[in-house]
Each structure stands twice: as C-alpha cells, then as structure tokens.
Amino acid sequence: MGNAANLQKIKQPKDLYFCGSMLSFVGFSYYGMKLVLLLFLAEQPTKGGLGLTSSEATIIMASLMAWSYLSPIVGGWISDRFLGPKKCVAIGLLITSIGYLVGFFITSKLMVYIMILLCVIGPGFYKGNLQTLIGNLYANDDPRKDGAFSIAYTFTNIGVFFGPLLCGLVANEWFAQKNGAEMLVYGYKYVFLVSAIVTFIGFIVFLLGQNKFCNENNNSSKENSKDSLEYKNQIASKPLSKKERQRMMVIITLAFFTIFFWMAYNQASMSIALYTQEHINSSIGNFVVPTSWIDSYNGLLCVILGPIMAAIWLRLSKTKRGDLSIPLKMSLGFIFLAGGFLFMIGSVMQSGYGDTTVQKASLLWLVGFLTLQGIGEMCFAPVGYGMVNKLAPEKYSSLLMGVWFASTFFANKLSGYVQLIIDKMGILQVFILIPSFLVIIGILLIILNRKLEEMAN
Template identity: 45%
Template sequence: MNGQTSTPVEVKQKHPAALYLLGLTFTFERFAYYGGKPIIVYFLAYSLTVGGLGISKTEATVIAANLGAFTYLAPIFGGIIADKWLGPRYCVILGSIIMSIGWSLGYFATSAAWINALIIVVSIGTGLFKGNINTMVGELYEKDDPRKDMAFSITYSFVNGGAFVGSLTMATAYIYLFGKRNASGEVLLYGFRQSYLLAAAVCLISLFAFLIACRSLGDAGKRPNCLANPNNKEVQKVDHSKPLTKKERNQVAVILILATFSIFFWLFYNQAETSLLLYIDKYTNFNVGGFKVPPTWTTTSFNGLLCVVLAAPMAAIWAAISKKRKGVDFTMTQKIALGYIFLAIGFLVMVGAEFARGGNEGANSSILWILMFTLMQTIGELCFSPLGTSVVSRTAPAKYLSLLMGVWFFATFVAQKGSGYIETFIVKFGTMQIFILIPSILLVGAVILLACNKKITELTE
C-alpha cells in the first residue's frame, strides 16, 4: 500500500473513470448477492406456515453454504472461458443475465430443489462475472503501477457498499415490505419470494451500469487473454508457448500457499451467515426501543458498513506503518496472520456472550456482543481481503492470470463448502466447545504464518 503515497507525480494519483464505473457495476451485483444470500438459511429453515420451506437447521446450513461455495468455484471456469474464448467483457455481460435468471427462481421456490437450482444458476452467472470484473480492473493499469493496490481497495469499497445497502434493504424487505404482519406487528408471513425477484431486477441494473462502463474501456477486455491484446502491454510481452520460468513457478507456489491459508480464515468467517446466524437469531435480544432489528443487520449489513467506513482508516494505517518502516509494507503473509488474530478475538467475544447468558436455553444475550464480534471480524477481513486479488494480479504469470484469479476464489469455495458443516459439530459437541476451538485454531495458524513469512516472501524474489 506504500505505493499509494510514494509517487510524486500528481497525475499518477488519479484513477481512470472506468474504475469507478466497474465499481458501480460490482455494487449492484453485490446488492443482489449479499441481499439474497443471508436470508437463504432462514427461507430454508423457517416453517411453511410463515413462508419458509421447513428444512432442518443442519440441512439448511449445508444448502445455504453451497451458494457461497459454488459462487467461488465457478470463477475458475469463468476465467478459463475468458482466457480462451470470450474475453472478460462478454463474460461479464453474459454472467449478469444468467444471475438475474437465477435469482428470479427464488420467487417460484416451493422446495429445497428450487433453492438448489437457484444456487446452480446464480453460481454459473457469478463465475462468468466476478473474476473477470477483477481482471478488467487490473487491466486498467500497468502490472507494476503503484496505483493498482489502491484501485482494488476502491473496488472493494464499492463491493461493500453494495453488500451493506443490499443486505440492509433485503433484510427489511422480507419482513416489513413484502411480509405480512398482524396489528401488534408480529410477522405472520415472510416475503422471501418477492425479495428474490427484487434481487433479479437489481442484477439487470448492474448489467446496465456495465454497458455504460464499456464506453470508456476502449477495447480492454474484448479479447481472450491468451491472444495478443493491444490494450494489455504485459500480455504482449509474453510468449504463451514457453513453459513457466523458475521465478514464475515460485510465484504460482506463493499464490497457492496464501490461498490455502485463506481457506481457514473464510471457513470460520462465514459462520456469520450460517451456524452463527442461527445461533444469534435464537439467543440474542434484538429489541431496540420497541423495534426488532433484523438479525442480518448485525452481521452482513453491519459488516458491509464497517468495510466502507474503515477502508480509508485502514489504508492510512498501512501507509503510516510503511512510512515508519522506511517504505517496507507488511507482506501478504503477515496481513493474513493479522486477519487470523482479529477473527480469533471475535470468536472469543462470542465465548463471552455465551458466558453472559449462562448457557441457558431461554436466556438471551445483548446485541452488543454480536456487534463487537462483527467489528473484529471486519477488521480481520480488511487486513488482507482487499489485496488478495491485487497480489494475484501482480504476481501471477500473465498467461494464467484469469485462471489463478479463479484459484484464489477456489480457496474461498472450499471454505464456504466446509462452513455449512460446522452446525453439525455444534449440535454434536456444543456451542461453547466450538466457540473455544475456533479461535484456538486461528491463533495457531497465525503463529505458523508469521514463522514462515520470510521463506514465503523469498519465493517471489
């Protein structure tokens, strides 16, 4: 991040207009995704009488986790399609249309089979969309342009802006806008189906924003990455018939190592949308001044808001640390370790919440415990998540750029897929035991990362 402050020429600090238009495209798409994703577990687990599908909690968490899982697996195939055939731009257009169709399936859902179909279609669309948007952001800059890290951080702010507004809106909509309540305000029927129709419409708005962005992109993203692209000078320099050099193989190894460690972070991070969400729904007092706060406001919505609010302070902190260290920034390995530590603190907060309510079945804990968990979770996320795609963009060999961008997302697929099964362990071993085990694993992982930092860094030198 120190590159953001070290360039003396003022014009170098400015970013192309296309960056902000791509960011806006991401905002609307993430509105639909983070609006629709958190309420899936409720749609599945709530009884038929209140508009749910009546699935068991353990099965609901597994199915709900599949949405996050497969939307991170699919970019690998989306990257291959972009690299070899369509190019990033046309993948984004096609992906937006497919996502809109996928979300609309939720309107017709009468069983878990419909939700599985929704997950499959949305995942295919996201696979074509997500990695290729990030690739196009990277194409706006030379490979070693010091503005690149900041560009991905700016994009990340757009992403989290969409996540915040989307989750806030949808969490309100399925209860207060589309739901049916009696005279006393008690919900009689939740409006899950109408909410997913709203998500489908927002995806079409995202498509419209991208079409506007295309006007300022020139020919960027039109051609497959494996072809000579006059707008991508780095690709022009690469002979795609040559095998990888030793340095390039080391660069690929670093991406794989960091992606492996990111799995464990996201495995536990994503409990906020599965097992932890069901836990706080049952054991948290959400009544604030006579208003019942929707549970996802304290997790997804608050997380999105914090990501936007804390993005600039975190960037300033990294810049200050870099300046103090004479221009030497923390490595990605060290930042992942910090992410582990803050997420561990978050789960220790939940241990405190469980102690506070005494573990009694009928007792509830304060909403403040959940807000504190989300704060620690978000700080951990901001330590390294915005720069993951930037590291891949700067480190990956050019001919495998989109593929390795997909590999970075594959790590999150593994984590998302695994996160759905944590509820099984909670049922078997107990909430307190799992809340203690998770931060223990994270702290051990942080120690390993810090111990191996020098060796991992050497692989790219």
C-alpha cells in the same frame, strides 16, 4: 508540475470506480437474497415459503455458497483462453439476473435447483474477471494497487450493507401481508425479483461503460490487447519461467491458508447467528434488531474501513521500510479475527450457556466481535485479490484468481461442520479453540513471510 505529477500517481483512475460499482450491484443482489432464500425454503407454503425441512434448506444454501466460489475457475479459464474478462463479466451478470428471476416463480424444488445452477454459473463468469479488470488498470509495481483492491472491496460492501437492509424490508414489511402485528404471508419472492432487477441494471450499465472505463494501464508495454485471439495464443504458447512457477506456488500456498480464515469468518452467519438468536439480547428499546442484519453491519463497517485501509497501505508504501508484505497483512487478518472471538467467549460466559439458569448476553459482545472481524477482513481479503493479480503469470491470471475463489469453496463446505463440533464439545470450548488456531496460523504466516517474499520477488 512536480506536485501535479505526484498527485496523478496517487489519484485512483475513474475506471476503478466504474468496476467497483459493478461489485456493488452484485453484492446488493446476492447478499440481499442469500438469507431470504434460506428462510423462503424452510417457511411453510401458507406463509409464502416452499415448505422444505431445515436440513434440506441448509444443504441447498451451502451448495449455493460453495459452488459459486468454485465456478470462477471455469470462468477464469474461459476468459484466459477464449472470451476475455469483459465479455465474461457481461455474460455472468445476464445469467445471474435470469437466475434470480427464476426465484420469483419458484413453485417446486426443481425450480430451486435451476435457480441455484444459474446463480452458480453466473458468478463463475464475473467474480474473478471483475477482479482481473481492476488489476489490469495498474502496472505491477504501482503502489496504488493494494489500495485499489481495498476500495473495490468497499464497493462490494456498499451492496452488502444495503442489500440485506432493504431486502429484509421487502420481505417483512413492504410486500408482506399482515394482520396487525401478526405475519400472514412473507414477501420472500419479491426479494428475488428485486435482485434480478438490480443485477440486470448492472448488466446494462456495464455494457454501456465497459469500453470507456475498463481499460488497461496506459504505461503497459504490451502492444496487443489482452482480448485479442492472436495475443492470447502468443501468451498461451509461452512456457512458464522458474520465477513464474515460484509465484504460482506462493498463490497456492496462501490460498490454502485462506480456507481456515473463511471457515472461522463464516461462523458469523452460522454458529454465531444461531447463538445470537437464542442467547443475545438484541433489543434496543422496543425494537428488536433482526439477526439477519449481521451482514448489513459488516458491510457498513467495511465501507468505512475500506478507504482508511487503502490510505494506510499507501502511506506505508512511501516510508523507508515500505509497505507490509502480503503474508504479513494476511497474518494481521487472522489475528484480528481471533481477537473477535474473545468477545464471543465473554458473551458465552455472561449468558451462562449450558447452565440451567441462562441470561441473555449484551448485544455489545456481538458488536465487538463483528468490529474486529471486519478489521481482519479488510486486512485479509482485498490484498489477496491484489496478490493474485500481481503474481499470477499472464497466461493464467484469471484461472489463478479462480483458484483463490476455490479456497472459499472449501471453506464454505467445511464451515457447516463447526456446528456439529459445537454440539459435541460445547460452544465455549469451540470458541476458545477457534481463535487459538487462528493465532497459530497468523504466527506461521509471519515465520513463512521471508521465504514467500523471496519466491514472490
């Protein structure tokens, strides 16, 4: 009986895997179409694109990436005060699928903006609220909670892996028009149709399974459902305690540090992607690895690392010392990401970037960077979601999850300026500066760890 009870405590609930599957649906659709949208906007109309300039296409993409992380603040507020997380997730999935469908019919810049608007509003409803639903499956002191968010992050990365992989084939092979090896017309628009269909399937699956699987922790002492209006009014009228205000400050402080992590992380799809296109030998035999598959490798790596990281956190929680604190886990994320940039420094030095004679660097440098970047991501991102769910006062739980996403908004906006700095200073200098800055922040988090832990606990 004792062993059975212990097994029950360790085993994750089925509800987690249902919520995680929703993350796979949205991850597939978003990451599958993200880079394709950029290429579609910049490609000539005769080849299946819209014919915008590169700068116009980049600005539109930056808006999509940034605003889709700010909109969860509004979605969190609507969830906390009116609809609850379940209804918000369903609404968000439906709106997003309509947005992708608009992409299939795009013929003008106006339709692009309509698509972007819908694809910003939709994630605003489901992003933070899906994380809230996952957190609600556990009591705050449940040692499985950090591991659960790592597993959920793995589900996201299943979509991240398969989305770019398959959508790249849709655009370049299955729905493209070719004359031998010559590309005549890309099948970009069909990628938007695929994303719309996959997201709509996720919407239907969620509607059918939400009442069976998205249930709160059975040991919760709350007598009222979090979705009931009476309970929401009761919580909303309750003033915050001193401890709750301190915990909010911990969330806001760590959200600030998050901006710098994602600024550096995003270079994989910005400055590093541009560098890879020109200065890394991506050939494996006769096959040239598409630069866009960077996202797929990252997704695959996170799928592999997710269960491993969950097991590590759970094992640490059972030791005498206990699990690492959230600030320490985040500091590890900064340090691993900094280590990844050392590989890019080696790549730049091998390629002789900036010299008159340039040789292409080995693909292994990029693989090394992406591997350490993925480890850093798995230390950093999942525990952040768990931290917000643990520490946020109940009346602001979804709103503060939105604040956490908002930090990524600022990171996405600022990431584009790194390329301007590279153009002025040189890529080697910037690739040295970035990891130096990341290590400093990692050390600062270690120094602040004790104070933040006191405020949180």
